[in-house]
Amino acid sequence: MTPELQTWIGVIATLGIFSFLIKENPFYRFFEYTVIGLSAAHTVVMTWDNYTKPFWNNGIMKGEYYLLIPGAIAILYYFRYAPAKYQWLYRYPLALIMGYDIGYSLAYDPRPFMVQIRGTFEGLKDLNSFIYLAIFFGVVVYFIFTFGNKSKGVEKTRNIARYAMMMYFGVAFGNTVQGRFSLLLGRLLFLLGDWLGLVKLG
Amino acid sequence: MKRTVPVIITTVTATIVFLSIVLFKTDAAGWPGQFDRMRQFMAAVMMFMGMANMTRVHGSAIRKRDRNWMFSVWLLVIMFAYAIFGMAVGNKNATYRWIYDAFIPPINSTMYAMVAFYLTSASYKAFRAKTLDAALMMACAVWVMLSNVPVGDMLWSSESWLGGMAGVRDWIVSVPNSAVSRGIAVGTFLGGFATQLRVFLGIERRHLGQG
Amino acid sequence: MLEKLNNLDSRWMYLALVIVLVIPIIKPIGMSISVNKDLTQRMYDFIENLPPDSLIMFDIASSSSSDTEITPMIYAVMEHMAKKGHKLLVAGQWESGLAYWSPKIDERAKEYGWKYGVDYVNIGFKAGGTATWRAIGQDFWKGAVGVDINGTPFEELPLMARIKKIDPETIDLIVIYESGSPGMETWITYFPTVPLVKGSVAAEISSSVRYIPTGQLKGLIPGMRGAAEYEKLVGRPGIATQLMDAQSMSHILVILLIALGNVAYFGAKKKSAEAR
Numbered sequence: 001m002t003p004e005l006q007t008w009i010g011v012i013a014t015l016g017i018f019s020f021l022i023k024e025n026p027f028y029r030f031f032e033y034t035v036i037g038l039s040a041a042h043t044v045v046m047t048w049d050n051y052t053k054p055f056w057n058n059g060i061m062k063g064e065y066y067l068l069i070p071g072a073i074a075i076l077y078y079f080r081y082a083p084a085k086y087q088w089l090y091r092y093p094l095a096l097i098m099g100y101d102i103g104y105s106l107a108y109d110p111r112p113f114m115v116q117i118r119g120t121f122e123g124l125k126d127l128n129s130f131i132y133l134a135i136f137f138g139v140v141v142y143f144i145f146t147f148g149n150k151s152k153g154v155e156k157t158r159n160i161a162r163y164a165m166m167m168y169f170g171v172a173f174g175n176t177v178q179g180r181f182s183l184l185l186g187r188l189l190f191l192l193g194d195w196l197g198l199v200k201l202g
Numbered sequence: 203m204k205r206t207v208p209v210i211i212t213t214v215t216a217t218i219v220f221l222s223i224v225l226f227k228t229d230a231a232g233w234p235g236q237f238d239r240m241r242q243f244m245a246a247v248m249m250f251m252g253m254a255n256m257t258r259v260h261g262s263a264i265r266k267r268d269r270n271w272m273f274s275v276w277l278l279v280i281m282f283a284y285a286i287f288g289m290a291v292g293n294k295n296a297t298y299r300w301i302y303d304a305f306i307p308p309i310n311s312t313m314y315a316m317v318a319f320y321l322t323s324a325s326y327k328a329f330r331a332k333t334l335d336a337a338l339m340m341a342c343a344v345w346v347m348l349s350n351v352p353v354g355d356m357l358w359s360s361e362s363w364l365g366g367m368a369g370v371r372d373w374i375v376s377v378p379n380s381a382v383s384r385g386i387a388v389g390t391f392l393g394g395f396a397t398q399l400r401v402f403l404g405i406e407r408r409h410l411g412q413g
Numbered sequence: 414m415l416e417k418l419n420n421l422d423s424r425w426m427y428l429a430l431v432i433v434l435v436i437p438i439i440k441p442i443g444m445s446i447s448v449n450k451d452l453t454q455r456m457y458d459f460i461e462n463l464p465p466d467s468l469i470m471f472d473i474a475s476s477s478s479s480d481t482e483i484t485p486m487i488y489a490v491m492e493h494m495a496k497k498g499h500k501l502l503v504a505g506q507w508e509s510g511l512a513y514w515s516p517k518i519d520e521r522a523k524e525y526g527w528k529y530g531v532d533y534v535n536i537g538f539k540a541g542g543t544a545t546w547r548a549i550g551q552d553f554w555k556g557a558v559g560v561d562i563n564g565t566p567f568e569e570l571p572l573m574a575r576i577k578k579i580d581p582e583t584i585d586l587i588v589i590y591e592s593g594s595p596g597m598e599t600w601i602t603y604f605p606t607v608p609l610v611k612g613s614v615a616a617e618i619s620s621s622v623r624y625i626p627t628g629q630l631k632g633l634i635p636g637m638r639g640a641a642e643y644e645k646l647v648g649r650p651g652i653a654t655q656l657m658d659a660q661s662m663s664h665i666l667v668i669l670l671i672a673l674g675n676v677a678y679f680g681a682k683k684k685s686a687e688a689r
Contacts, residue, residue, distance in 0.1 A: 005304075006300060006303055006304045009304040009305065009308075010304060010307075010308035013304075013305060013308045013309045013312070014308050014309075014312045017309060017312040017313055017316065018312060018316065020316065021316065021319055026273075029270055029273050030273065030276070031309050032273075032309075032313075033270070033273040033274070033276055033277040034276070034277070034280060034305060034309065035305060035306060035309040035310060035313075036256070036277060037256070037276070037277040037278070037279075037280040037281035037284070038280060038281070038284055038301070038302070038305055038306055039306060039310075040252050040253050040256050040281050040285075041253070041280070041281045041282070041283075041284035041285035041288060042284070042288070042293075042302060042306060043252055044249060044250060044252065044253055044285045044288070044289070045284075045285060045288030045289055045293050045298070046293055047246075047249040048249065048288075048289050049288075049289075049292055049293045049294075050293075051245075051246055051249075052246040052247075052249050055242070055243065055246045056246075059239075059243070060243075064239070067239065067240060067243040069240075070240040070241070070243055070244050071243050071244065071246075071247045073244070074243070074244035074245075074247035074248050075247055077247075077248050077251065078250070078251070078254060080254075081254050081255075081257075081258050087411075088204040088205075091204070091205070091208040091410050091411075092207075092208060092211065093244065093248075094208070094409065094410070095207075095208035095209070095211040095212045095215070095410070096211055096212075096215055096244075097241070097244065098212045098215075098216075098401060098409065099211060099212040099213065099214065099215025099216040099219065100215055100216070100219050100237060100241055102212065102216040102219075102220075102398050102401060102402050103215065103216040103217070103218070103219025103220040103222075103223070104219060104220075104223070105395075105398055106216070106220050106398065106399075106402070107219075107220050107223040107224065108223075109391070109394075109395065110391075110395070113387070113388060113391045116384055116387065116388065117388065120381075120384065128373075128377050131377055131378070131381070132377055132380070132381045133381075135377075135378055135381035135382060135385070136381040136382075136384050136385045136388075137385075138385070139381070139382050139384075139385025139386060139389070140385050140388055140389060142385070143385070143386075143389035144389075161382075161385070162335065163334075163335070163338055164378045164381065164382050165382050165386075166335045166336075166338040166339040166342070167338060167339070167342045167374060167378045167379060167382070168378065168379050168382035168383060168386075169339050169342075170338065170339040170340065170341065170342025170343040170345075170346065171342050171343070171346050171374060171375055171379045173339070173343040173346075174342065174343040174344070174345070174346025174347045174350065175346060175350070176321070177318075177321055177325075177343075177347055178346075178347070178350045178351075180314070180315065180317045180318040180321055181318050181321075183311055183314050183315040183317075183318065184315040184316075184318035184319075186311060186315065187308075187311055187312050187315045190308070
């Protein structure tokens, strides 16, 4: 199993995936299904090695036996894939996890947003900070009054917010282009450099 | 028993967890720390959920002889083989690692890279300045694209008036773009928070499924 | 003609794209770039101003699919850390990315002469989402289940002796390399006092910059362009710098296609109006 063979597999896989651009074909599907299968397995292996196994050895086996109770409840989650008659059992761990997550969210989630809102009003000193505040206010109004308010003030505010949002989407598009092309360049660099040796890698 | 008890479990758990955070110190020995520990172990036990889901989805595709059912067979075979092998020898094993390096990063990156092609054709076919809104969006997109690459610096240097092309981009990004993003985030947060309250109060039950 | 242009087969554009990109990859001109003062420079300055021997934690919150954006960022920041003599703790909220970048980090660490366990440690992927990170934050050893990525107990890694919690006294900076969720929200929500900077894929820049003025983010590397800027700041050009010319060409092509698409569309529209 040489590095060369690894590169060749990478090349065939890369070209196999790109072949979808010409048209749908079994070559593409093969690699697509391969990566889905391998990735699911890889997640399990990484979790097992770095987390579940050491958790068992360094936690449960060292006296944290009470954890076996939530552990037993968590096993019920697999009933999601059991025959219909028993499926409802998965709701118990789900309900417990939902409750736990909601408890945490209610306690912690508002803070970062309060910091954001406070930051918008703090330091109103130059033109930019007032523009910032006006746009922020407009966007919040836009979402709160999505339906049913026909007053002129709200309409005007919504219009300003809409123009600003268009700018936001434009920026997002421009940045996304940059990101996706970076990834494509990476693949081309792999083909031209690692495989064909036409480029010296930086 | 099937629906009401889970709803009660959610509300009671959320109340206890919330109060424990408010009333007790959030260190490892305190109640919030103990709850985290329990949740951690639940995640450890639930580590096979992804594979279980794959087995169900692709098992059903095989039973129904869907169009790609042969690939589903392949997927299940390599998924179980790779997982069992990996768990037996560990993720640091040379052969395990070799298979990972050969397949996962190249295929994953290529799938994401393909979007670049679709963006190219979408730019040609869908990006039309039919209204003022669309024109504004297009202008900002073009400006950001140009100023994000060295050509932008060449056209209008960052050393010159207004910080050049990049200077104007920085203003767009840090004033209107940032303000909109903050506004959207606040809207999303309020929506998410309201949903959580509905689940907490037992009004929202869709996550529990049918039956 | 305009009709034809309007219905141009996408595959011609794909071919044009490949041709346009291959040339500058093989023969780059090396156009110079400016540094983003609001984002990249801020992050550089923050790391620059940390006292030597500071502890910086990398959180890999991306999959290997963002390789070309994230890899040069990791390398550039490691170069900066090597120059300043900082210590490194590697962790991951995403398992796939951590598996991919760990050997690359090891390779660079070897080049800098960093000793594993003394100058840097990799704790690997820890499942369990925010619950795990909170548990790690409260009691690092217990929360991270006591072993590193290789299964080595923390007791055998001298650097771990100084890491008992995630707080500003222990960890001087968290650098998150992120391409999605779970990501920086984990740190902003549960560890607001620990300084945080972000190596961001380009698609996430728009939604991340709002954390800069409030100080929730101390700096940000914006995509591959940002990585090239950081490479310039640390004085070691790498893949990002090498690919910047090709990136220029790709953006120019997209802009030309937008212009051409509009010409074809409005031209055809005008023609059909005249015909009526």
